[in-house]
Amino acid sequence: xxxxxxxxxxxxxxxxxxxxxxxxxxxxxxxxxxxLNEVSAHLDNCPDCAxxxxxxxxxxxxxxx
Amino acid sequence: MNSSLPVRDAETWRRELxxxxxxxxxxxxxxxxxLLAGLSGGFGRHGNAFLEDIVQEAIVKIxxxxxxxxxxxxxxxxxxxIAVRTALSELRHKRWGQISLEQxxxxxxxxxxxxxxxxxGADPAQQTAEQNLFxxxxxxxxxxLTPKQRVAILSEVAxxxxxxxxxKLESNLNATYKLLHDAxxxxxxxxxxxxxxR
Numbered sequence: 031x032x033x034x035x036x037x038x039x040x041x042x043x044x045x046x047x048x049x050x051x052x053x054x055x056x057x058x059x060x061x062x063x064x065x066l067n068e069v070s071a072h073l074d075n076c077p078d079c080a081x082x083x084x085x086x087x088x089x090x091x092x093x094x095x
Numbered sequence: 096m097n098s099s100l101p102v103r104d105a106e107t108w109r110r111e112l113x114x115x116x117x118x119x120x121x122x123x124x125x126x127x128x129x130l131l132a133g134l135s136g137g138f139g140r141h142g143n144a145f146l147e148d149i150v151q152e153a154i155v156k157i158x159x160x161x162x163x164x165x166x167x168x169x170x171x172x173x174x175x176x177i178a179v180r181t182a183l184s185e186l187r188h189k190r191w192g193q194i195s196l197e198q199x200x201x202x203x204x205x206x207x208x209x210x211x212x213x214x215x216g217a218d219p220a221q222q223t224a225e226q227n228l229f230x231x232x233x234x235x236x237x238x239x240l241t242p243k244q245r246v247a248i249l250s251e252v253a254x255x256x257x258x259x260x261x262x263k264l265e266s267n268l269n270a271t272y273k274l275l276h277d278a279x280x281x282x283x284x285x286x287x288x289x290x291x292x293r
Contacts, residue, residue: 032279032282032286033283035276035282035283037280039272042268042272043268043269050167050169050175051168078257081183082176082179085182085183086172089134089136089175089178089179092132092135092137
């Protein structure tokens with residue numbers, strides 16, 4: 031986590047604001063835009079937001095079943 | 096999405112949820128049903144009462160923040176994200192709410208982490224290298240971080256969620272993230288000055 035620290039990072043608040051968009055984009059296999067790449071990088075280094083994202087994906091997949 | 100639910104666009108959701116009356120009641124019922132169904136997969140093991148409470152709380156937040164919906168995702172995905180966050184916050188608070196930052200940092204600080212991470216089965220040279228790294232890290236934590244950063248980052252390493260750290264610091268998520276990000280940058284620079292790079 032320390033070595034992966036970047037000079038500029040998204041905060042959790044900003045990341046959480048993009049998770050619904052990221053989940054839909056990934057599910058639709060659209061290429062990630064720059065903003066979502068930053069969200070993705072935040073998820074690599076933030077277990078809380080990564081847990082949120084996994085749970086959101088799980089909920090969306092549950093609804094699709 | 097579930098084919099048994101009517102297809103509504105975001106504007107319809109927002110309009111119907113905003114205006115009291117039969118349309119609002121119907122939209123609320125459909126939203127409740129959708130959130131319950133979505134949460135049942137990942138959170139179902141916590142029981143129906145938990146799910147009902149979470150959905151109720153999430154709906155209050157959704158109604159309060161209707162104007163914050165930006166339209167970058169479907170309305171229902173946005174709403175589900177709020178419900179997921181509500182569920183995770185509740186579970187995290189149950190798990191960590193009674194543990195102080197100081198207690199968490201002391202019991203599972205970098206020394207404890209070193210004991211867990213240094214592989215007793217590794218060859219002696221590797222064990223020595225790992226022990227040296229933890230010694231440097233321990234020194235940096237004591238010398239380059241503020242007391243607040245120190246206790247927060249040790250709690251984070253121990254697994255305490257950021258929102259719980261923020262609550263215990265009587266701060267918010269944004270400020271706590273910045274506090275921890277600055278701490279990580281200081282530690283990273285310190286490790287690099289000791290020739291530890293990735």
